[in-house]
Amino acid sequence: MKCVIERSRLSGEICCPASKSYTHRAIFLASLADGPSTIANVLASADTDATVAACRSLGAEIEQDGDVLRVTPRGLRPADIDAANSGTTIRIASAVSALAEGTSTLTGDESLRRRPMQPLLDALGTMGARCSSREGRPPVTVTGRIAGGHIDIPGNISSQFISALMISAPMTRSGVTISIQGDLVSKPYLEATISAMRRFGVVVHTVIPFRRYAVAPQAYRPASFTVPSDSSSLALLLAAAVLAGEKMKIRVAFGDLPQGDESFIDILEVLGVRVDVGEDVISVDAPGVLAGGRFDLGNTPDLLPPLAILSARCSAPLEIVNVGHARFKETDRIAVLASQLAKAGIGAVQGQDSLTLTPGALGGAHLDPHSDHRLFMAFCILAMAIDDCTVEDPESVRISYPSFIEDMRGLGAKLSLT
Numbered sequence: 001m002k003c004v005i006e007r008s009r010l011s012g013e014i015c016c017p018a019s020k021s022y023t024h025r026a027i028f029l030a031s032l033a034d035g036p037s038t039i040a041n042v043l044a045s046a047d048t049d050a051t052v053a054a055c056r057s058l059g060a061e062i063e064q065d066g067d068v069l070r071v072t073p074r075g076l077r078p079a080d081i082d083a084a085n086s087g088t089t090i091r092i093a094s095a096v097s098a099l100a101e102g103t104s105t106l107t108g109d110e111s112l113r114r115r116p117m118q119p120l121l122d123a124l125g126t127m128g129a130r131c132s133s134r135e136g137r138p139p140v141t142v143t144g145r146i147a148g149g150h151i152d153i154p155g156n157i158s159s160q161f162i163s164a165l166m167i168s169a170p171m172t173r174s175g176v177t178i179s180i181q182g183d184l185v186s187k188p189y190l191e192a193t194i195s196a197m198r199r200f201g202v203v204v205h206t207v208i209p210f211r212r213y214a215v216a217p218q219a220y221r222p223a224s225f226t227v228p229s230d231s232s233s234l235a236l237l238l239a240a241a242v243l244a245g246e247k248m249k250i251r252v253a254f255g256d257l258p259q260g261d262e263s264f265i266d267i268l269e270v271l272g273v274r275v276d277v278g279e280d281v282i283s284v285d286a287p288g289v290l291a292g293g294r295f296d297l298g299n300t301p302d303l304l305p306p307l308a309i310l311s312a313r314c315s316a317p318l319e320i321v322n323v324g325h326a327r328f329k330e331t332d333r334i335a336v337l338a339s340q341l342a343k344a345g346i347g348a349v350q351g352q353d354s355l356t357l358t359p360g361a362l363g364g365a366h367l368d369p370h371s372d373h374r375l376f377m378a379f380c381i382l383a384m385a386i387d388d389c390t391v392e393d394p395e396s397v398r399i400s401y402p403s404f405i406e407d408m409r410g411l412g413a414k415l416s417l418t
């Protein structure tokens, strides 16, 4: 199936989806607590479904009532887990399964089976687990249980390895100290993990920020947790408002949990967009032509798709740097963006960890996101500003934003599926 998109003007109000990252964290942490927890405003998506299934397999009882989950831990056990397309799920589930006596197997779909796991498995091995993989990638096996101790782990591939180790750390007999080698990518996600752990009663000692942490043995306490809006999905909606919006308002509920992708607002302002941030609603006033510039996405790799498509409206090149870890997502996002945006008339030059986009004569194109949900949504939004485009893989929105197509149509987007 593919999506046919015509030039569109979007107006009206839209509600930003709930955070996928915080939904994952809350379900795993609640599954480790010493009593029942309630999680409200959960994101319902294929990725978060994978986490619910994983935690049920690992021993938690999870009941759903609309967008509220009630999670009751029933004792950790080894499990056979299929994390489908979700990197966050397989990384955190691998570390949690290492807390159980016995062997768990963890796999995923074709995309997930290409994604790196070895640094996490090596760290679990240092703490007493026996792990195996297929050339450092899923399917993996993890035989617990880990006792804790000191681990060294590289920070240049994924912050999810460190988040996973941190989440399992307080449940070990001796606790864990983590030493991160080199510069950590995607730092805000580690802050999200530490904040979520605090909500479930566990304190992480930051020895040196983003370099060294200590987690003493502790018990997770039951919590009543409300998931905030998703700042990565917000970035896509803001890009839509800039490229195709007329009078578009985005309703949000962020609360006080940290999310790095909120920095997309700062990026838009550097590009010349005025962003009005109210208590619970955001709108933009965008000029017809944006400035260009150089943007470091080392902390916020999921901003690559929404930022890249703004190049269509820039008067000067858009240079995106320090984003090599975007090559390890559902797809190699640097390579796919370079090849597909070029079809639409945007000059694209990729470096190992960078992408430079130069606006050109835009034209309709057939765009292939290679089943990457963030790329599909970004290409659809770009297409609303170009006209006469088709985009493959509309079903990929199920991963993080299942109602995306309906929501866009509700704002006036001319999208049809064939």
Ligand SMILES: O=C(O)C1=C[C@@H](OP(=O)(O)O)[C@@H](O)[C@H](O)C1
Residues within 6 Å of the ligand: 020, 021, 022, 088, 157, 158, 159, 160, 163, 185, 186, 189, 301, 302, 325
């Ligand atoms: O911890 C998380 O929730 C995530 C961390 C990031 O991955 P990396 O840390 O691998 O960059 C991000 O790309 C992903 O969408 C979600």
Ligand SMILES: C=C(OP(=O)(O)O)C(=O)O
Residues within 6 Å of the ligand: 047, 085, 086, 087, 088, 089, 302, 329, 330, 374, 400
């Ligand atoms: C890469 C992403 O998530 P994950 O790593 O959980 O697959 C994403 O949502 O863009």
